[in-house]
Amino acid sequence: MFKKCLTGLALAALLVWTASAQDxxxxxxxxxxxxxxxxxxxxxxxxxxxxxxxxxxxxxxxxxxxxxxxxxxxxxxxxxxxxxxxxxxxxxxxxxxxxxxxxxxxxxxxxxxxxxxxxxxxxxxxxxxxxxxxxxxxxxxxxxxxxxxxxxxxxxxxxxxxxxxxxxxxxxxxxxxxxxxxxxxxxxxxxxxxxxxxxxxxxxxxxxxxxxxxxxxxxxxxxxxxxxxxxxxxNAAVNIQPAQGRGGAPAAAAAPASAATSEKLGDGVYLITGGYAAIAIDFKDHITIIETGQSEPRGLAVIAEAKRLIPNKPVKYVVNTHCHIDHSSGLRAAVAEGATILTHQLNKAYLEKTLSLPHTLNPDKAQQNGKKPVVEAVGEKKVLTDGTHVVELYHLQNFGHHDGMLIAYLPKEKVLLEADGYNPQPTTATPPSPPSPFTVSLLDNIRRLKLDVQRIVPVHYPADNRVVTMAELTKWVGRPVTH
Ligand SMILES: [Zn+2]
Missing domain, CATH: 2.50.20 (outer membrane lipoprotein receptor (LolB), chain A)
Incomplete structure (x- = not known):
């Protein structure tokens, strides 16, 4: 009897489904x-x-x-x-x-x-x-x-x-x-x-x-x-032909990551290129990485390269310059790694919320291992040091590209990592007139903070892998070097 009832229910459900399909x-x-x-x-x-x-x-x-x-x-x-x-x-x-x-x-x-x-x-x-x-x-x-x-x-x-x-x-x-x-x-x-x-x-x-x-x-x-x-x-006469050459269809959201390559910037300090640039620092008992790139594969590649360069230490901190999609998509790899993300205080709640969103349509590593984001806020300045290595994080003022932008300055190496203040163009390109207000603001902030910069590491790294200097930045702003 019980069984019969169940069959009846199943049939009823099927009928309802059929009816709604017809509807x-x-x-x-x-x-x-x-x-x-x-x-x-x-x-x-x-x-x-x-x-x-x-x-x-x-x-x-x-x-x-x-x-x-x-x-x-x-x-x-x-x-x-x-x-x-x-x-x-x-x-x-x-x-x-x-x-x-x-x-x-x-x-x-x-x-x-x-x-x-x-x-x-x-x-x-x-x-x-x-x-x-x-x-x-x-x-x-x-x-x-x-x-x-x-x-x-x-x-x-x-x-x-x-x-x-x-x-x-x-x-x-x-x-x-x-x-x-x-x-x-x-x-x-x-x-x-x-x-x-x-x-x-x-x-x-x-x-x-x-x-x-x-x-x-x-x-x-x-x-x-x-x-x-x-x-x-x-019913207009439309004739849609394939786009000529590259770039007809929109770029895939997550472009495949090219192999990470690296260069020593100083003792225990490494520049990782082959995509969005990152810097890995060999602290006494951990690794700190600045920026993890534009996609989860790139984030995983940057972390793997940092671990290869600095073996047997955990990745404790990942510095996020700002919460734009192309600078934050690699953070899911940092979440999966269990690293603490350092970002300007304006971005903290947003990153906590966004990095916790479900990724069920295309499960990434953080979705698979169920790790939750740990985000720590940075104010106007924060210094990371183990007594040997020093990384200074600064919040850029009056920076129109993003209100919560951090730059990272390594005083020993005189290296400055910056995102979207100055994105290098081919050397044959002419500086825009007027200059980009973001580039002007970056230079103003470097001067305000009195940073002695010998080398700039733009996260959007130049395609020819050249070393970017203050002279190049000031040329792009159209102002002489004053310090
Ligand atoms: Zn940006």
Missing amino acids: AKTVVGNASKAMGVDALKTVQYSATGMDFALGQAPNPSSPWPKFINKSYTRSINFETPASRVERVRVQGENPPHGGGQQPLVGEQPQTQTIIVSADTPWVQQLEIWMTPHGFLRAAATKNATVEAKTIGGKKYQVVTFMGDNKAKVNGYINDQNLVERVETWIDNPFLGDMPFEAIYSDYKGAGGAQFPMHIVQKQGGYPIFDLNVSDVKA
Whole structure:
């Protein structure tokens, strides 16, 4: 009897599931009809607005910094499928505040092309599947389910299918059968299972289909795009060709780490290159590493090289210059190692929170070993010493790139490690006029602190591996050396 009951329950559950699957088909069908999905093979729209640099906020409580999109044209072929964005960007934060290669001088034209093939990563494909029409096309082929939800007093049919990265893709369809919002989660080496949302509003009809005139995309909780569409051409003749040479598709979030190489800067002090630069110091009973790079693999490689150079000692401290995504993604390796992270006090709570985020979509070492971050705050100055080696950490004042930026100065070696104050260009490049306010501020701080610097180690190390001097820095600022 008991057994029979269970079978009955299982059958009932199956029936419910079947019913909701049918409902999903109906909901997707109705929305596709209302939005003109079936007849829409291509679309081209023009817009103006803004894009924002993910993970490059000027401090942990600000949104990602903005850039103006003077022009923006997006072409999509839903049948290939393929997408091309052509845009012209200009500086948006005035005065410059935050990262993302600010200040942007003049106009920056950019093109991004994605042609979906069997080996196109899912995250890149999402550029198409997260558009309203793309979402409905994908939902129709991917065993979608549906659930009724009321959010803020508004009723939605939420259609869900599983993305190829094993994260749900949810589309919110309103009572007019229009897709108002699509959300999913993607792996990010720093932000973990990062929310990725697209919000569509101000729908208008064009060529038998409905299009949102306002598009906002968010990643990690803040906008990465905010576009006002001015013109839409349904079934325009679009011809999307593979990008010429390198750089058509967006760079993978975590680029493979090249082999770490090293150079002795002084007794027990090593420069680690082969990616974002780092310095390892052989303290009496432990290793301290300054910066662990742009990705978890790079962080692991830096730690491995430091341990090879300084055997049989634990990595006790890792110094983080600032909490930008490209300088903090390697910190997950430091967490896995059980090292204490030293950062400016402005970044402490943010790093504690962010380095604790789940990384289930692409489990890294810290996710696997379950280690929790240990973060210690640094104020205006902190000296690390064992009586032999000395590292001085200073907080940069009036530094627009990041409000909580640390530099590391080694007084014995007269070496200064800095991030994003001066990022060396090829020797053939001409210094910008006016100079970058970040480079000017770095020089002002070096003078304020009266640091006797013989060699600068930029974390963004020069491609030709040259030794960067104060003379080079002052040349780039356009001021003579005064000390
Ligand atoms: Zn930065």
